[in-house]
Amino acid sequence: MNGAIETMVERQIAARGVRDEQVLRAFHAVPRQMFVSEEMTEFAYEDSPLPIGEEQTISQPFIVALMTEALGLEGGERVLEVGTGSGYAAAILAEIAGEVVTIERFESLAETARLRLAEAGYDNVTVIAGDGTKGHAARAPYDAIVVAAGGPDVPQSLRRQLKVGGRLVIPVGGAMDVQRLKRITRTGEDGYEEEDLGGVRFVPLVGSEGWDPSPGPPQ
Ligand code: SAM
Structure with missing residues (x-):
């Protein structure tokens, strides 16, 4: 096994409290260097986000692990990811879930992620721009939904596309780059329970149920 991956999983993920065996196994299985540009390869296993173009980032590995664990996947589920970025988190999800649908607002990033996921052999991921x-x-309802960008509030459409019993993990906050990580569990037709999983910093979730791209979110 790749020694850099081993070290990343042990020091950045397991040592910080991620215990879910399936999540740890998934991180061992996905080479992060396949999801960054050639210039970034030497930094692929660093404990930080990295630039991927369009002013966006591949998230810090620990944050991806924390959010994946919070989804409570057991295997075989249908999962929606919002914010494909590099495609790395989609590959992690695809190691555990049965089917992953992932959406990216930048066509260029969606296309690169699509190529990388195919090259890495994931045939259970659909990338949508x-x-x-x-x-x-079209593929709802989902067992789990994860949002990799921070919005002002929890989008109603995402709540409604959760199965009863399903979990939605999303950074929410009133400022552009400081959010609280929330887990919303759908408890019934109209019932939702909300938990606070701590403070996080994500790029903005820009869209009709997120921040307005113009004039821009409040600073
Ligand atoms: N999960 C990604 C990975 O593994 O590389 C990291 C995602 S990056 C932190 C957040 C991504 O969310 C960016 O690529 C950004 O373009 C995307 N994004 C922001 N708002 C979006 C929206 N409304 N729909 C889809 N993608 C969005």
């Missing part, structure tokens, strides 16, 4: 705040009704 578009506004993920509206979800993807």
Whole structure:
């Protein structure tokens, strides 16, 4: 096994309290260097986000692990990800879930992620270019939804596309780059329970049920 991956999983993920065996196994299985540009390869296993173009980032590995664990996946589920970015988190999800639908607002990033996921052999991931705040009704309902960008509030469309018993993990906050990580569990037709999982910093969720791209979110 790749020694850099081993070290990343042990020091950045397991040592910080991520215990879910399936999540740890998924991180061992996905080479993060396949999801960054050639210039970034040498930094692929660093404990930080990295630039991927369009002023966006591949998230810090620990944050991806924390959010994946919070989804409470057991295997075989249908999962929606909003914010494909590099495609790395989609690959992690695809190691555990049965089917992953992932949406990215930048066509260029969606296309690169599509190519990388295919190259890495994931045939259970569908990459869609578009506004993920509206979800993807055609494949709903989902067992789990994860949003990798921070919005002002929890999009109603995403709540409605959760199965009863399903979990939605999303950064929410009134400022552009400081949010609280929330887990929303759908408890019934109209019932939702909300938990606060701590403070996080994400790029803005821009869309019809997120921040307005113009004039821009409040600073
Ligand atoms: N999960 C990604 C990975 O593994 O590389 C990291 C995602 S990056 C932190 C957040 C992504 O969300 C950016 O690529 C951004 O373009 C995208 N994004 C922001 N608002 C969006 C929206 N409404 N719909 C879809 N993608 C969105």
